[in-house]
Amino acid sequence: MAVLRIGSFDFRLNPFALIATLLAIGLMIKLGVWQIERGQEKQRMLTQHQLASEVAINEITESQLPTLQDKPDERIRAHVTFAQDRYFLVENQIHEGRVGYHVVALAQLSNTTNRAALWIPVNLGWIPAPPNRSENPQLHIPASANLAGRVHLPQQPFLLQQQHVSQQWPARIQYPELAVMQAHIESELAPFMWRVESGTPFYNNNNAYVRDWPIVSMEPHRHYAYAVQWFGLALAAAVVFLVAAAKRKPVVQAEEA
Structure with a gap:
């Protein structure tokens, strides 16, 4: 056991301790730095959202779709046509304590003449799940609609294994991974998701979709x-270790003459 002498204290340093x-101190410092970096990232996202809100909404065209992945949070609008019989149900979405789904429909710009045009995943919003979770909710997807919303880039989730999407439509999915969704529809998907704005009049069987999109x-x-x-x-770990290892050296009394 090493002994470090500082002033009137001996510090007995157990190598394992x-x-x-x-x-432990290194790990905690690393976690602290990571939290600072995450805070800075969230602040950039909030600033980006605010700046996008101050810019006029963009009427998008087919040629712009591949570039929108570089413009997260940009406000966009267009008239689209939907694949009425094909949509995704993102499971385990909670709103005010109720379990439900996010409905992600597949849309194409109405003014396109290209049969191989990109499909755009459009998150219409939240709906409650039926009492029997084995049943799919009854949905009405319109043939077409005027939509306004924002470009959203779903972050890559931490998953222990690859998602398995149900084969039938509507397809249930745990997380809206664009690559998984594209593989499922076997068609090219736009590299972003379109989140419909809360003010857009779009209903499911006379019930409005809930669109509560948190920025962060x-x-x-x-x-x-x-x-x-x-x-x-x-800091506390360092102090505890030093206190536990410290031992005051005995004071030697001078002998009387």
Whole structure:
């Protein structure tokens, strides 16, 4: 066991305890830095959303579709035609404590003349699930509609295994992965998702879809608060280790003459 002398204290450094403490401190510092980076990323997303809100809505054309993946949050509108018999149900979506689905329809721009035109996944919004979860909700997808909304890029989820999409339509899916959806429809998909704005008059059997699109899942200040906690834990771990290892050297009394 190594002994480090500093002033009137001896620090007995158990190598195993020292290594474990340094690893724990390093991990907590890394987690704190990661939280700061996540907070900065969320702040950029909020700023980007605000800037996009200040720009006039864009009437999109077929030639613009491949480029919209580089313009997340841009407001777009167009008249589209839907594949009425093909749509996805994104499972386990919660709204105000109720379980339901996000309905992702497949649409093409109405003014296209290309039969191989890109299909656009359009998230119409949330609907409640039937009492019997084995039953699909009754939906009405119109033949066409004027839509307005925003470009959305679904983030790649952390999944333990690849998703398996049900073969029949509507197809249930756990997460709207664009690559998985494209493989399922066996046609080329636009490289983004279109989230319909809440003000767009679009109904399912006279019931409005719920469109509560959070900009970020967690506000930046909460990430920064978590970062402070991780740094505080790292400091506390160092202090506890030093206190446990410290031992005051005995004071030697001078002998009387």
